[in-house]
Amino acid sequence: MHKVKYAHMNRGVCEVALGDAILACLTERPMTGYELAKTFDASIGFFWKADHQQIYRELSRLRDRGHIRGREVVQSGKPNKLVYTLTSEGRAALKHWAARPSSPPSIKDDLLVRLYALDCIDIEPLRADLMARLEHHRDRFGRYERILKKRFPDGTAAPADAGKLLALHIGLRHERVVAEWCEEALDRLSSISTRTNVQPLEDSQRENKG
Amino acid sequence: MHKVKYAHMNRGVCEVALGDAILACLTERPMTGYELAKTFDASIGFFWKADHQQIYRELSRLRDRGHIRGREVVQSGKPNKLVYTLTSEGRAALKHWAARPSSPPSIKDDLLVRLYALDCIDIEPLRADLMARLEHHRDRFGRYERILKKRFPDGTAAPADAGKLLALHIGLRHERVVAEWCEEALDRLSSISTRTNVQPLEDSQRENKG
DNA sequence: CGACTTTTTCGTGTTACGGTAAAGAACTGG
């Protein structure tokens, strides 16, 4: 008859990582929700983006759980802000979370679905989309490179930052790879559309004959 | 001056693609929910997985919208099944969806968050996790290769299948790349743990003074 | 008969995520 509201042990399987991503972000330094919301410190935000409402909501939840503590900092010229710091429980929770096996995420990229259904869709918007994405990923690649150069000018990191450098490397690699497959897709698209024109799309209307 | 926002009018219709992924899957051939749930035809399911309840719920929704039509097939020896076919509205909807710009997804891989917070977590479980993931992605790579060999033995596809071949190529590349960065991470992890031991973690207990 | 497979469906809860909005403070500028 006792109802478990916050079932700490119930979260055995859930992989929720928005909260944990925030915790991870706060391991580096205390931050405000506003700051977190802007960029996630130009780091975790790269592979885990969330808008400010999500951040704030998650911050309240984490505070309720005692994983972080907010200290109000009175500012002049600006509204007071809440700087959140990891508590020792928060660190323990992060550690505990990190010790559980992760499950591989799906790619879930709309573009792949579109490519899969290539023969049923219009290729021009797809091409435009691919080009936009190519630019996007190239852009990100450039940003990562700049951050890498600025934060780790000699390519090495202190032991405490080794993971951050590694994550950055992986992010860099990821952007490069996605940009590459965008290029490949554009390439194929060109060779396809030169060989066969936009297909007549009449066949889809045939089955109306019930 | 007001800022120019990228104002494509998002009419509340979701960017979500589970439904669209199913539509895309059904472009190839009619399938039952059971079949879809099992593997998504060993194709789209690679980058978009969902359990059978999700599939069935989405199928009902698509049927309600008139995007697919279910035909009951009487079987002997097994319960009757509902084979779903794309309607012309479904094709049109897919086409329409595919013509909208997509937004790049975040990576959202727990492993990256853990790497980012590397100095705050235990490395042994992380290492085990990385090894499991490495194996997983290698396995997937092998499966993709086998499918590729079986479905496109000469490396080329009919125009109607060009997109599927391309998507498969991308999936293949993705698995290879993720496996590679798992290897890199494991490598770094080894060199780190030989240099510095597991850190003493006492500093996190200091702030208990409240 | 019971156990199992195939196929479909329902219910319930939690999280995620996006939009719209607002509220309070202090500075900026006409």
Place this chain on the structure above:
DNA sequence: CCAGTTCTTTACCGTAACACGAAAAAGTCG
């Protein structure tokens, strides 16, 4: 001073995603 902007936080709402737990209907196998 009023209007607007930046900074900072918060609330409400809706839908999608996802996980967990069941179960029903029909037929096979032991």
